Amino acid sequence: MLDRIENGLVAANRWLLIVMLIAMACIVFANVVLRYATDDSIIWAEEVARHLMIWGTFLGAGLVLRYGGHVAIDSLHHAVGNKGAQVLRGIVAFLIGAFCLVMTVASMNYTWFMRFQTTSTTDISFAWIYAALPVGFFLTFIHLLFVVRRYVLEGRYMDSPEMDAESAASL
Template identity: 25%
Template sequence: MYHYLDNLGRGLAFGAQVAGSLTALVMVGSLLLGVFYRYVLGDSLVWSDEVASLAFNWTMFLFASVLVREGGHVRVTLLVDALPSLVSELVERAIMLLILGFGVLMLWTGWNFAEFTAGQVSPAVRYPVWIKNAAVPACGLLISVHALVLMLRPTRIRNVVESKHE
C-alpha cells in the first residue's frame, strides 16, 4: 500500500517540478522582456510585471511543496540527530503531523481566499485573480499529500533492528 502512495507522491513532486520550472521560465522571460522594452526600446510593457508576479507565485508554492517531499523544509536537525533512534523517529513523525496540519490549513484558508477573490480581475492582463491565489490551496494540497506519505513510510528503526538480527 505504501508503495502506491509513495509513487503517487513521487509523481506529484515530479509534476510540481515540471510546472514550477515552466512558471519560472515564464517569470524570467516576462521580466527580461520588460527590461528589454524599457531600456532598449524606450517603451514599457504594462503586463510584464503582472505576468511575472503570477508566475512567481506559482513557482514559489510549487517548489515549496517539493521541498516538503525531499525533506528540504526549514528545520533544525541538531536535536533530532542527537536523540535515540526510536525517539528521533517519533519526533520526525510528529514534525510531519505538524506539516500536514499546516498543509491542510493552507488548503482551507487558500481556498477561501481564492473564492473571495473570484470576481476580481488583474488590472493589466485582466485574468481572474483567483488563478494567482489558487497557488496557495494547490500547494496546501500537495504539502498535505507529501506529509501524509512521509508519515506513513515504514520506520527506519524496524529496518535497523532487522539488519542487526541478520
C-alpha cells in the same frame, strides 16, 4: 502502481515549475530589453511575472519538502535517541500535515472571497492567483504523505540523483 503515481506527480510538478520559471525569465528579459532598446515596456510583464512567482513558490514547496530543503533544526532529534527521535519526527510530520490541510481549507475560502476582485493590468480575477495557495498546500500534503514513513522511521528524505536538499532549497 503507487510508485508510478508518485513518479508521475513529481515529474509533472517539476516540469510545471520549469516551464513557469522559463516563462517568467523570458517575460522579464523581454521587458528589460524593450525598456532599454525602445524606452517602452510590456505593461503586463511585471504583474504576470509576479503571479508566476507566487504560483512557483507554492507549487515548489512540496518538492522542497520531499527532498528536505526546508529550514530545519534537528539538534533535538540527535539528543533524544532513536525512539525519541522517531516520536518527535512523527509529531512534526503530523503538525505539518495538519497545517497543510487547515491552510488548504482556509485558502480555498480566501480564494472564493477574492473571485470578484481583478488585477489592475491583466484584469483577471485574483481568485486565479490565490488559487496557488490551496493547490500548493494540498500538493505539499500529498508530497508529505509519500515521504512521511521514511522520514519518521529513518530520519531521511527522498533521494534523487539530480536533487539534494541544497538544490531543493534553491527552487
